[in-house]
Amino acid sequence: MALLLACSANLATADQTDKRLDALFARLKETKTPDVARSVTSEIWSIWLDSNDGVSDEMMRRGVAAMRAGQHNLALNQFDLLVKHVPKFAEGWNKRATVLYALGQFQSSIDDIKRVLALEPRHFGALSGLGMCYEALGEEETARDAYKLALSANPHLSRIRERIEHLQEQVRRKNILYNDRY
Numbered sequence: 001m002a003l004l005l006a007c008s009a010n011l012a013t014a015d016q017t018d019k020r021l022d023a024l025f026a027r028l029k030e031t032k033t034p035d036v037a038r039s040v041t042s043e044i045w046s047i048w049l050d051s052n053d054g055v056s057d058e059m060m061r062r063g064v065a066a067m068r069a070g071q072h073n074l075a076l077n078q079f080d081l082l083v084k085h086v087p088k089f090a091e092g093w094n095k096r097a098t099v100l101y102a103l104g105q106f107q108s109s110i111d112d113i114k115r116v117l118a119l120e121p122r123h124f125g126a127l128s129g130l131g132m133c134y135e136a137l138g139e140e141e142t143a144r145d146a147y148k149l150a151l152s153a154n155p156h157l158s159r160i161r162e163r164i165e166h167l168q169e170q171v172r173r174k175n176i177l178y179n180d181r182y
Contacts, residue, residue, distance in 0.1 A: 016090040016120035018047045025122055028154055037156035048091045048120070056086050063095055067102075075099045083115075090119035094126050106133045124154040131163060140167045140174070 021044065028040045051057050063078030079096035086092060097112035110133050116126040127150035134143035144167040147160050 015051055016048060016123070018050075021047060021122075025153070028156065031156075034156065037154075041154060041156065045125075048094075048123070048125075051086055051089050051091070053086060056082060056089060056092070059085065060092070060095065063099075067095070067099060072099050072102050076103070083112075088119060090116045090123060090126075093119070094123060094129070097126065097129055101129060101133060101136075104136075106136050109133050122153040124150045124157060124160075127153060128157065128160055131160070135163075135167070140170050143167055144171065 024040050024044050024047075028037060028044070031037050031040065049060065051060065059078050059082040063075045063082065066072070066075035066078060076096065076099045079092060079099060082089070082092040083096055093112045093115040097109045097116065100106075100109035100112060110130060113126045113130045113133070116123050117130075120126075127146055131143045131146035131150065134140075134146055144164055147164045147167070150160050151157055151164065
């Protein structure tokens with residue numbers, strides 16, 4: 001019985017408040033092995049996706065399925081319901097931000113990402129999404145800074161590292177052009 005209670009106590013803390021996340025993030029920063037980094041990243045995502053509520057998990061499942069099928073309005077509907085049902089569940093906000101980005105609603109996506117980051121400041125997925133939104137809005141320096149924060153949370157994001165390098169070059173060129181004009 002004690003073991004059952006201990007297991008259910010661990011399950012009750014799943015989501016961005018799960019106590020295991022601190023150790024996983026520490027391990028993610030320490031590891032130099034890509035396979036270990038992928039495994040730890042996968043564990044983090046599994047925890048973030050677990051709301052510990054059957055209704056919420058079903059809304060998440062339906063929303064993700066709709067996203068994968070390209071049914072963005074249906075996905076948005078599911079994630080709207082999810083964030084109303086569990087407003088302190090960071091991944092609900094993150095998924096809704098993802099759909100809003102896909103719909104070209106970049107500022108609304110940024111607003112949702114800010115909700116995610118208020119709940120889980122280390123959410124490298126949301127930070128990457130923030131960079132993508134700012135890039136889409138033509139705000140290269142702000143995008144670069146968001147990507148740097150994502151990389152700080154998860155140093156194994158090679159695509160994000162590439163985006164940072166690309167944006168740094170764009171910002172450098174823009175500054176050269178600006179200085180040449182004036």
